[in-house]
Amino acid sequence: MLTLYDDAISGNGYKARLLLHQLDRPYELIELDILKAETRTPEFLAINPNGRIPTLKLDDGRCLSESNAILFYLAEGSAYLPSDPFERAKALQWMFFEQYSHEPFIATSRFLRLHREQTPDVLVDLERRRSGGEAALEVMQQHLETHEFFVANSYSIADIALFAYTQVAGEGGFDVAPYPAIVAWLDRVRAQPRFVAMG
């Protein structure tokens, strides 16, 4: 059976949990507490030297980390990843966009607001992340004004990757109401078969 190392507060972990549920793949969940540095123990660093969840362990003991690499691996051969090479690369394009241009602003702001004391330094850090988060939402809004989903007009791992933290953007201080195409897309994702909510 698959084993998923995860923390319930993580949207990156939720990506894997959502896809595993939608694929009806059973797995053992091992919960680690990021806030208690349980991802920095020698035991876990042997599993992922980068010290981050989610990490997936296969039956044979091999381990895979990085949420979007896990999504790609699990979705191979399913309806959640297009088979056309260009469409697959477009899914990756949006997933790299998510990790570089979205997550460090929106997800990190959420983490700082929910799990850190709001010291002057933290408030400065949050302010510095504002324009990047807004730019990411603008790019998503523009795409979704003319597309139902991010790739090939069907729900895929690119949507899962971007849904994870966009659905809780408000907790990071980013109101999605001014982005109506994003609001409608969030509802389309929630309406997918076997959808499960985060947390």
Added chain:
Amino acid sequence: MLTLYDDAISGNGYKARLLLHQLDRPYELIELDILKAETRTPEFLAINPNGRIPTLKLDDGRCLSESNAILFYLAEGSAYLPSDPFERAKALQWMFFEQYSHEPFIATSRFLRLHREQTPDVLVDLERRRSGGEAALEVMQQHLETHEFFVANSYSIADIALFAYTQVAGEGGFDVAPYPAIVAWLDRVRAQPRFVAMG
């Protein structure tokens, strides 16, 4: 023919240029100057709404951005991307590591040092990026102490992705001399057939 929108100062663009050369794929190069905001013109935003190079345009006009998605697309079916699904996912794992845990520290520090006035704010920003860059180099060093390359013991797009900015880490203020396995790996990459240097 393929068209690559790129700026010679970009290590992300170099990834695509190196692989295109190693694959012996001809392409037209359209150079844009990041420092003059030529990636933020209406014309280029129509090609990549996220306003970043590199972006690849296919014969039929379809466009693909995000350097590592471009690598994955170009390498499909070649020796530069393993065919085994788990190994492919491991290549992606390292490429997501590169974009999330390496590039924002090492590449951005290089950009700030080479292309921005060294104001007090910039110096604070550089200092803030130091520990992340060192952590990324530690993870690479640890892996390379027991592996010749990042995935499947052969040179792949995971190596190209990580080589691009590690080779110029010194320009970002990160000395790689204390990481001998990285130094040896850099030489192994430079010794690959049809290798071309950056810039």
